[in-house]
Amino acid sequence: MTVHASRKPVNVRTKSPPLRFGVLGCADIAWKRTLPALRRLSGVKLVAVASRDRAKAKRFCAEFGGVPVTGYAELLEMPEVDAVYVALPAALHHPWALRALEAGKHVMVEKPLATRLGQTRELVEQALDRGLWLTENFSFLHHPLHARVRSLLDGGAVGEPLVFASAFGIPPRSGDDIRYRADLGGGALLDVGTYPLRAAQAFLDAELDLLGSVLRIDRERQIDLGGSALLCSADGVSVELTFSFQSSYRSTYAMWGTEGRLTVERGFSLPGDMTARIRVERQGRAEEIAVPPCDQFAAAIRAFAGAVRDQEDFKAHSRDLLRQAELVEAISGRAHRVTVSPLAAADPRNSGG
Structure with missing residues (x-):
């Protein structure tokens, strides 16, 4: 196994359509690190932030852009979302990453990817079957x-x-x-x-x-x-x-x-x-x-x-x-x-x- 950073860094080509992100959850890690980083990058775009608490989603969108969405399922139905970043408590990673894959979205999940080995296997199988990219965010x-x-x-x-x-x-x-x-x-x-x-x-x-x-x-x-x-x-x-x-x-x-x-x-x-x-x-x-x-x-x-x-x-x-x-x-x-x-x-x- 190799360290990912040992490869030449991949630059997102600005001439290609941006990868459009939706965010599930309003965790501190998203506010402090992930979304500030995403905002600074070309070739990617924040489209929506979903929370069970609409006020939280609105606060995030006011700072980083995108539209606030009440409830995670509604965001997964948005055709303008290409990829989903899952920033939920660990026990919710598997069910919502699975639903995102089933909705045809690429998925980036905060660690751990899931709380059980069987759940990880299910996510990997879904990604392989659907030709989607899935990763655990060990940044x-x-x-x-x-x-x-x-x-x-x-x-x-x-x-x-x-x-x-x-x-x-x-x-x-x-x-x-x-x-x-x-x-x-x-x-x-x-x-x-x-x-x-x-x-x-x-x-x-x-x-x-x-x-x-x-x-x-x-x-x-x-x-x-x-x-x-x-x-x-x-x-x-x-x-x-x-x-x-x-x-x-x-x-x-x-x-x-x-x-x-x-x-x-x-x-x-x-x-x-x-x-x-x-x-x-x-x-x-x-x-x-x-x-x-x-x-x-x-x-x-x-x-x-x-x-x-x-x-x-x-x-x-x-x-x-x-x-x-x-x-x-x-x-x-x-x-x-x-x-x-x-x-x-x-x-x-x-x-x-």
Whole structure:
């Protein structure tokens, strides 16, 4: 498996008709990152925003354009919508992505693509049958930082890889955050846990097998507040993953090899104006490599629109979607579960990211 950003970035051709987006849901991620990025791009156009609360849809459209729509089904009936961006709680990703595919729309879904492996299979089968493009929005993969990392690893920066380690943790949020609701697909594994796992697959070409996992379960909410997993590649590279809703902010990965160590301290949620940095240590010498700022959300939208426009091979991409879902389900299904005290209230001084 390769890092998407290692390809030459796909530019959306302005001379072609724009890819017309409809948005399902008024999530913070759409307001703060996705729609500002979409607004800045040529070759794509926001047509409509749907919410169960019309006032929310109107607020989004006043800021970013398009027409407000009350209810998700009505947006899917709009012939002027080519592609749908699903920014709903995790438990609603599968039903509405499925309905969008059935309506003939290409679909970009915030992670996780679905909460169960069987649901992911159903979505992939629908996309394949209908000749549509479907993707899980791991926007970090489209930042040139990770292509640079891949180039360094391929060039022998650490020698033969031995251990890949990655962690993503965030401080507690307010108690009513949807991430804490079991009925909406909450939990750390399906949220922050998916990033280190996807990164491991991007940098290790061999298939990964799960050796063991641990989940910490909130006694009251019955969601996992964090955990860890140990995996291994066929050629013996160990993969150590950690994720948490209870920690100070951390977003990192590292590759340790026979001749050195490569570390990225800000791997998954880089702001568009932040310079990324890679630290390479070899036999007592350390080098820091700067990678210019990039709006990874804009890059992800460009890649999605380019895949639709150029009719790229979805079958190859579908294997990545399925393997991610298989490993997430294995980590959850085989985990040693430890019941812990309920998540403490958010501390406003402990902000991250």
